[in-house]
Amino acid sequence: MFKTVVLALDGSEHAEHALETVAGLVSDGSVDTIHLLNVVPPRASEMVLSAESYIEIEHAYVATLGYETDLGKELLARASKTLTAAGANWIHEHVISGDPARKVVELADEVGADLIVLGRRGLGGLTGALLGSVTRRVQHETSVAVLTVA
Ligand SMILES: Nc1ncnc2c1ncn2[C@@H]1O[C@H](COP(=O)(O)OP(=O)(O)O)[C@@H](O)[C@H]1O
Ligand SMILES: [Mg+2]
Numbered sequence: 188m189f190k191t192v193v194l195a196l197d198g199s200e201h202a203e204h205a206l207e208t209v210a211g212l213v214s215d216g217s218v219d220t221i222h223l224l225n226v227v228p229p230r231a232s233e234m235v236l237s238a239e240s241y242i243e244i245e246h247a248y249v250a251t252l253g254y255e256t257d258l259g260k261e262l263l264a265r266a267s268k269t270l271t272a273a274g275a276n277w278i279h280e281h282v283i284s285g286d287p288a289r290k291v292v293e294l295a296d297e298v299g300a301d302l303i304v305l306g307r308r309g310l311g312g313l314t315g316a317l318l319g320s321v322t323r324r325v326q327h328e329t330s331v332a333v334l335t336v337a
Contacts, residue, residue: 189302191220193295193331195321197287198225198262201306205336206266209304210273220277222298223266225259226287227252256282288324295331303329307337 194209196202212218230251259282267278279298283290295303308319318335326333 188216189218191222191298191300192218192302192304193222193224193291193298193300194266194304195224195226195287195291195306195325196262196266197306197309197321198258199306199309201308201319201336203306205304205306205334206269208334208336210269213270213273213275216274218275218302220279220298221270221275222279222281222294222300223263223270224281224283224291224294225262226290227255227259227282227284228287229284252284256284288321288328291321291325292329295329300331302332302334304334304336307335 189212192209192212194205196206209218209221213221230248260280263280263282267280270278281294283294291303291305294300303325305322305325306319307322308316309321311319322333322335326335
């Protein structure tokens with residue numbers, strides 16, 4: 188039985204499998220509270236390259252962040268429905284901007300998680316990589332149990 192689970196979702200197929208796994212744990216009655224997390228990473232460097240002024244950079248950044256935050260909210264709302272259908276009672280949704288691995292580790296600490304669930308890989312799509320960089324870093328940087336789902 189896990190009391191508090193952090194499930195990190197980036198919209199990738201592996202993360203979708205992680206969601207299915209958690210839904211299975213919920214139907215078994217093995218999970219109590221779930222914190223869904225989508226982290227919007229900074230893309231400042233791309234914007235600096237395409238923008239012509241500092242103001243433009245700032246505007247582009249705010250617009251992109253807003254757009255990606257909305258996508259994150261939609262993603263988590265859908266996941267929330269799946270988990271509710273599986274019988275989950277306590278679901279929290281977090282869309283946070285920042286460094287994905289760090290935010291996963293921080294949220295797990297904050298909520299006192301006893302399990303972190305991640306996909307084995309994500310949107311990076313580097314074929315050949317056995318383990319995504321976020322998953323690898325989380326495993327190194329947390330003392331909470333980590334379940335990676337292929
Ligand atoms: N921005 C993010 N927000 C939430 N979870 C994420 C994010 N990026 C990655 N993850 C989690 O980490 C898993 C592995 O992704 P990642 O390590 O980024 O692999 P890749 O290097 O293939 O993109 C994902 O399936 C997801 O569970
Ligand atoms: Mg990634």
